[in-house]
Amino acid sequence: MKTVCFYFQVHQPWRLKTYRFFQMGNDHNYLDDFTNRAIMQKVARECYLPMNALLLNLINEHKGAVRCTFSITGSAVEQFKAYAPEVLESFKRLAETGCVEFLAETYSHSLSSLYSVEDFKQEVKLHTQMLKDEFGVKPTAFRNTELIYSDDIAKAVQGLGFKTMLAEGARHILGWKSPNFVYTDGVENKLRLLLRNYKLSDDIAFRFSNEGWPEWPLTADKFAQWVASETGDVVNLFMDYETFGEHQKASTGIFDFVKALPQALLNAGVEFATVSEAAKKLQPVAVLHCPYAMSWADEERDVTAWLGNDLQNEAFRKLYSLSPKVKKAKNKDFEFVWHFMQNSDHFYYMATKWFSDGDVHSYFNPYDSAYEAFINYMNVLADFEIELDKL
Amino acid sequence: MRVLMFGWEFPPHIAGGLGTACYGMTQGLARNDVEVIFVMPKASGDEDESFVKVVNASDIEATYCDSSIEGADDIMRKISFIHIDSNMVPYISPEEWATYREGYERTGKKFWERKGDSWTQRYTFSGKYGANIMEEVARYAVVAAEVAKQLEGQFDVIHAHDWLTYFAGIAAKRVSGKPLVVHMHATSFDRSSSDNIDTRVYEIERAGMAAADMVIAVSNLTRNIVIDKYHIEPEKVVAVHNAVQFAENDNPVPERGVKDKIVTFLGRITFQKGPDYFIEAAAKVLARVPNVRFVMAGSGDMMNHCIRRVAQLGIADRFHFTGFLKGDDVQKMFQLSDVYIMPSVSEPFGISPLEAMRSNVPTIISHQSGVAEVLDYAIKVNYWDVDAMADAIYGLISYPALAKMFQEKGMEEVNNLKWFNAAVKIKDVYQQAIDKCNK
Numbered sequence: 069m070k071t072v073c074f075y076f077q078v079h080q081p082w083r084l085k086t087y088r089f090f091q092m093g094n095d096h097n098y099l100d101d102f103t104n105r106a107i108m109q110k111v112a113r114e115c116y117l118p119m120n121a122l123l124l125n126l127i128n129e130h131k132g133a134v135r136c137t138f139s140i141t142g143s144a145v146e147q148f149k150a151y152a153p154e155v156l157e158s159f160k161r162l163a164e165t166g167c168v169e170f171l172a173e174t175y176s177h178s179l180s181s182l183y184s185v186e187d188f189k190q191e192v193k194l195h196t197q198m199l200k201d202e203f204g205v206k207p208t209a210f211r212n213t214e215l216i217y218s219d220d221i222a223k224a225v226q227g228l229g230f231k232t233m234l235a236e237g238a239r240h241i242l243g244w245k246s247p248n249f250v251y252t253d254g255v256e257n258k259l260r261l262l263l264r265n266y267k268l269s270d271d272i273a274f275r276f277s278n279e280g281w282p283e284w285p286l287t288a289d290k291f292a293q294w295v296a297s298e299t300g301d302v303v304n305l306f307m308d309y310e311t312f313g314e315h316q317k318a319s320t321g322i323f324d325f326v327k328a329l330p331q332a333l334l335n336a337g338v339e340f341a342t343v344s345e346a347a348k349k350l351q352p353v354a355v356l357h358c359p360y361a362m363s364w365a366d367e368e369r370d371v372t373a374w375l376g377n378d379l380q381n382e383a384f385r386k387l388y389s390l391s392p393k394v395k396k397a398k399n400k401d402f403e404f405v406w407h408f409m410q411n412s413d414h415f416y417y418m419a420t421k422w423f424s425d426g427d428v429h430s431y432f433n434p435y436d437s438a439y440e441a442f443i444n445y446m447n448v449l450a451d452f453e454i455e456l457d458k459l
Numbered sequence: 460m461r462v463l464m465f466g467w468e469f470p471p472h473i474a475g476g477l478g479t480a481c482y483g484m485t486q487g488l489a490r491n492d493v494e495v496i497f498v499m500p501k502a503s504g505d506e507d508e509s510f511v512k513v514v515n516a517s518d519i520e521a522t523y524c525d526s527s528i529e530g531a532d533d534i535m536r537k538i539s540f541i542h543i544d545s546n547m548v549p550y551i552s553p554e555e556w557a558t559y560r561e562g563y564e565r566t567g568k569k570f571w572e573r574k575g576d577s578w579t580q581r582y583t584f585s586g587k588y589g590a591n592i593m594e595e596v597a598r599y600a601v602v603a604a605e606v607a608k609q610l611e612g613q614f615d616v617i618h619a620h621d622w623l624t625y626f627a628g629i630a631a632k633r634v635s636g637k638p639l640v641v642h643m644h645a646t647s648f649d650r651s652s653s654d655n656i657d658t659r660v661y662e663i664e665r666a667g668m669a670a671a672d673m674v675i676a677v678s679n680l681t682r683n684i685v686i687d688k689y690h691i692e693p694e695k696v697v698a699v700h701n702a703v704q705f706a707e708n709d710n711p712v713p714e715r716g717v718k719d720k721i722v723t724f725l726g727r728i729t730f731q732k733g734p735d736y737f738i739e740a741a742a743k744v745l746a747r748v749p750n751v752r753f754v755m756a757g758s759g760d761m762m763n764h765c766i767r768r769v770a771q772l773g774i775a776d777r778f779h780f781t782g783f784l785k786g787d788d789v790q791k792m793f794q795l796s797d798v799y800i801m802p803s804v805s806e807p808f809g810i811s812p813l814e815a816m817r818s819n820v821p822t823i824i825s826h827q828s829g830v831a832e833v834l835d836y837a838i839k840v841n842y843w844d845v846d847a848m849a850d851a852i853y854g855l856i857s858y859p860a861l862a863k864m865f866q867e868k869g870m871e872e873v874n875n876l877k878w879f880n881a882a883v884k885i886k887d888v889y890q891q892a893i894d895k896c897n898k
Contacts, residue, residue: 093716
């Protein structure tokens with residue numbers, strides 16, 4: 069019997085306001101409150117609230133047969149609390165069904181795994197604590213920011229006590245192998261890996277509303293048949309939660325598709341499982357080596373979207389060089405800034421690769437150019453450091 | 460004495476230093492009893508007109524009449540020297556030109572002959588340095604001829620600033636028969652890397668200076684370029700150094716947010732201004748002294764290159780970019796600075812160090828600037844000598860006595876650079892041009 073594993077990523081970055089040199093030293097409010105509020109409330113209205121309600125209905129309707137997995141970042145939860153507390157409540161309702169798993173990740177949707185094990189572990193622990201406080205759950209599976217994965221990161225994740233980790237089913241790592249099996253990491257062979265089926269995931273996330281796509285319109289029955297006819301044990305459909313209602317608007321019929329999909333999949337003989345359930349019941353078939361970091365982003369499936377040019381590398385180095393000072397400060401306000409400055413999104417805005425994936429980059433980018441993004445970020449960081457040094 | 464002056468910009472709407480210089484100059488001239496009619500494209504209406512009459516070139520209707528009244532061919536002849544690309548004369552727009560041209564070919568009727576009515580065309584200038592600048596230069600000349608005609612008898616001499624207005628100056632001279640003085644604020648050789656110059660601009664500059672009765676250069680540095688590279692007779696070229704006109708600064712001193720010393724570069728971020736040498740010097744200073752920040756204020760085609768270089772050197776936490784600064788922010792930037800630096804590769808004059816000195820900021824300038832000819836109390840280095848530059852920065856931020864001397868003496872020195880004095884020299888040049896013309 070084939071298993072299908074849905075995992076949805078929930079994340080909102082804290083967006084910075086335009087912060088000029090002249091403000092440095094005088095103004096320590098770095099956030100664009102208006103934009104952050106407006107975006108959060110829009111996405112809540114169009115995606116989080118209707119989709120959570122729909123999922124809750126489906127779970128109740130199918131009496132436990134429908135299951136899925138979420139990963140919610142600390143930055144997203146902070147913004148739920150500030151701007152849309154009803155969203156946080158609706159996620160708690162989902163948690164109470166017992167049919168939803170919550171994954172551990174970095175608290176700030178950060179790139180700390182690429183800097184140091186110490187900073188990374190701290191971020192993960194903070195997120196785990198948040199899951200316990202908000203949802204009363206203890207995560208056993210881990211997903212890293214943007215599915216960034218390498219042997220080294222796998223080792224650190226295993227060291228934190230996790231049994232399962234998610235990664236991209238990247239062609240350059242898998243070669244002839246299929247993503248539809250469970251694998252183990254290449255170092256200790258103890259961590260079970262679930263790999264994203266990017267073809268079927270992107271059929272929903274990117275192609276669903278594309279009328280130029282030969283398969284358009286995509287129906288639940290057709291998609292269920294595709295899943296059922298895949299070779300392998302498990303089909304991993306990993307995507308941004310904002311796919312539903314935000315990237316694919318309600319007018320595309322995405323909610324109707326979701327509504328019909330569980331029954332269609334069950335009819336096709338496919339079974340639902342959360343990430344940990346799938347990893348537990350299926351045997352790993354092989355070891356996967358990944359010496360260099362990969363991710364689920366862009367054509368290259370590497371980390372160049374965040375750390376691909378001098379600007380990004382400089383900002384990244386300078387940010388984490390402040391880590392010891394922040395730890396020493398032991399101050400809630402500074403920690404709040406420290407967390408949102410780690411949002412990987414800030415680095416994404418500084419990307420200068422604008423070819424095949426330029427569309428996706430500019431969709432998410434509030435700045436006119438990578439250079440502007442860099443200047444603004446560094447100005448904020450400079451002020452943050454000045455304030456840290458005053459302590 | 461009355462002068463018809465052609466400019467391209469005037470405060471408060473400025474893209475570069477030309478507008479600021481024109482402002483001070485016209486004020487100095489007014490104090491020397493010289494009346495100025497200033498023609499510029501697209502005057503916005505909020506220019507300070509207390510001592511200068513601003514004529515907006517966009518308000519002038521260039522008149523094209525039936526040949527029986529004044530003769531379209533007559534106008535064609537008056538502006539016939541304007542050859543930018545060929546079919547530039549009387550220029551409307553390429554589309555309109557094509558329409559009229561087709562009509563002419565079909566009917567044999569010249570498009571400028573219109574049933575005895577005069578046909579007026581109001582030109583709108585964008586007034587910005589942009590892609591269609593050549594077109595605007597030519598159109599400005601068309602309007603200039605019209606202005607000169609309408610103001611006939613109201614001026615004794617024509618003064619044109621920079622190549623953008625040279626065709627206008629020539630056109631006005633042809634129409635009015637009055638002498639022409641052209642003012643070289645910069646040369647093509649300052650604007651680009653060495654010999655890789657824009658030959659179209661070079662030709663306009665050369666033509667302007669050749670047609671002029673007198674040429675004013677903003678420094679000896681520029682005068683030498685004019686003589687050596689444009690082959691203009693030396694006796695016709697006079698160096699008149701710019702002065703600086705300070706607006707009363709009643710802004711409160713901005714609150715200083717950072718304790719560190721601030722070293723500032725302020726200007727267009729282009730090859731001519733030497734921004735990359737500043738960055739290399741900054742890296743050298745930062746390797747030795749921690750408590751200093753560098754600011755590059757302005758924008759330009761080398762900005763992204765500079766940001767990348769700063770990132771590569773790993774000094775982005777102490778090297779800040781502000782983007783283009785306007786109005787009060789410029790003054791604010793000077794007031795926040797501890798050292799001002801102008802590492803220009805080639806600067807005809809360079810007025811910004813004077814503004815810095817006026818704000819009590821010790822200044823470092825390159826030998827390759829005209830302003831170096833008039834200043835004693837500024838540290839002078841070669842633009843390429845980043846070690847010397849780093850030394851100078853280090854000295855000024857580390858030794859208070861040195862900084863204090865440059866502040867006090869520099870203020871004194873800069874207060875003696877008055878546009879009134881420069882205007883006396885300019886007036887003298889006008890007189891020479893008039894005498895020459897009357898001979």
